[in-house]
Amino acid sequence: MAEHCNLYDRAMYYDVIFNRDVSAEVKFVRDVYKKYANAEVHSVLDVACGPGYHARAMARTGTQAYGLDLRAEMLRFADDQATKEGTQVTWLEADMRSFKLPKPVDVAFCMFDGLDCLLTNDNLIKHFQAVAANLQPGGLYLVDLSHPVEVSFSHYKKFHYSAQRDGVQVDIYWATNDPHYDLATGIAHVALELHVDDHGKKLVVKDEADERLMFPQEISLLADLSKSLKVVGWYGDFNIDQPLDHSPQSKRMIGVLQKVG
Numbered sequence: 001m002a003e004h005c006n007l008y009d010r011a012m013y014y015d016v017i018f019n020r021d022v023s024a025e026v027k028f029v030r031d032v033y034k035k036y037a038n039a040e041v042h043s044v045l046d047v048a049c050g051p052g053y054h055a056r057a058m059a060r061t062g063t064q065a066y067g068l069d070l071r072a073e074m075l076r077f078a079d080d081q082a083t084k085e086g087t088q089v090t091w092l093e094a095d096m097r098s099f100k101l102p103k104p105v106d107v108a109f110c111m112f113d114g115l116d117c118l119l120t121n122d123n124l125i126k127h128f129q130a131v132a133a134n135l136q137p138g139g140l141y142l143v144d145l146s147h148p149v150e151v152s153f154s155h156y157k158k159f160h161y162s163a164q165r166d167g168v169q170v171d172i173y174w175a176t177n178d179p180h181y182d183l184a185t186g187i188a189h190v191a192l193e194l195h196v197d198d199h200g201k202k203l204v205v206k207d208e209a210d211e212r213l214m215f216p217q218e219i220s221l222l223a224d225l226s227k228s229l230k231v232v233g234w235y236g237d238f239n240i241d242q243p244l245d246h247s248p249q250s251k252r253m254i255g256v257l258q259k260v261g
Contacts, residue, residue, distance in 0.1 A: 003070070003117050004192060006207035007172070008050070011077035013196050015051050016170040017163045018112075025111065026057045028238035029142060032256055033107050035240065036232055037138050043105040045134060047096055048114030052078035052089060059087040066101055068092045097126040101134045108135060109142040116145070116211040119187055124219075125226045132228030132259045141229060141257040143219065147236065147250060151213060153181050156188060169197040177208070186213040216244070219255055229257040 007014060033041045041063060046055035049067035051074060059065040059082065067089050069075050075091045082089045092099060096110075097118070108131050118124045131141050150157040159174035177191035187210050194205040216234055223229040236242045236250025244250055 004207045004209045005071075006205050007192065007194055008071045009073050010194065010196075010205065011051060011071075011074050013168070013170045013194065013198075014074075015077065015081075016165045016168055017161045017172060019051065019053065022053045022057050025054060025238045026061075028235075028240065028254075029054075029058075029107055029109060031240040032142065032233070032235075033140055036140055036256065036258060037106070039106070041106050043103075043107075043136075045101065045105045045108040045131075047108055047110040047131070048117075049078065049091075050074050050112075050114075051081060052091070054109065054111060055089045056082050056085060056087050059089045060085065064105070065089045066092060066105065068094055068096065068099060070095060096130065097123055098130055099134070104134050104136045105139065106136055107140045107142065109144070111144045113145055113211075115143050115214065117209070119185075119210055119212045121222060121225075124222045128223055128226035128229045128257070132226065135259045137259060137261075139259045140232075141259075143255045143257070145214060145253045145255070147244075147253050148215070149246075151181075153183060153186075153213065156180065156190075167199045171195040179211075181213045186218075187211065188213065216253070216255065219257075223257050228260060230260050232256050232258045 030041050043064040044058050046067045049055055049069050052067040055065040055067035072093055075093055079091055156175050156179045161172040173193045176193055179188040179190045181188040190211050191208040196203040220231040223231055233256040234244040235254040236244040237252055
């Protein structure tokens with residue numbers, strides 16, 4: 001796996017920028033499960049959870065929630081925030097290609113391009129098998145990826161994220177090296193810079209990692225090869241009525257996979 005470790009080791013600064021209201025995303029998870037499983041969500045797994053925004057939001061509504069991440073610093077931060085909120089989440093420091101929950105969940109999800117660190121077909125298949133093994137029969141797995149209008153073989157959009165909180169200003173400049181995806185592997189080497197002004201103390205952190213570009217047919221094929229998941233739907237935003245298409249309203253590429261067998 002390939003990760004932006006220098007960024008993810010700085011969980012507090014990451015949180016200044018990316019902490020947000022995820023209620024629409026949580027509602028979408030519930031709506032999708034109701035549509036494809038005809039049931040209410042009682043348990044979830046947040047894969048590559050980082051600060052655990054979605055796991056914590058689910059837990060606040062009484063849903064049993066697990067958060068899985070490879071970065072101990074992120075999980076410590078997530079646990080601290082959950083404790084402050086009075087919410088109960090079970091955190092697991094584990095590899096997304098091989099893990100075991102105490103018991104299966106209804107829905108798993110991987111948000112904000114968390115899947116792009118799996119660079120090979122073998123790793124993706126192992127990941128799909130691991131997720132399926134931890135789902136209830138008929139359970140769902142949601143994968144949230146960038147829309148092709150923002151990242152494709154011909155274009156990698158430069159992203160700039162900026163926020164301030166309690167005297168701390170944080171900026172992230174993503175794709176500072178003008179990356180391009182290799183046409184054979186679908187992998188790009190991506191650099192970023194984290195700029196921090198923490199009450200006058202300034203910090204610049206540079207980071208780089210490989211990222212994989214994926215498209216619906218590729219994910220569908222690899223899910224089939226896993227013999228454990230199948231794609232049942234594609235969406236363009238966290239809205240059950242928004243298909244994946246070329247319209248301005250289609251802002252993300254969200255796949256819904258269901259456990260088979």
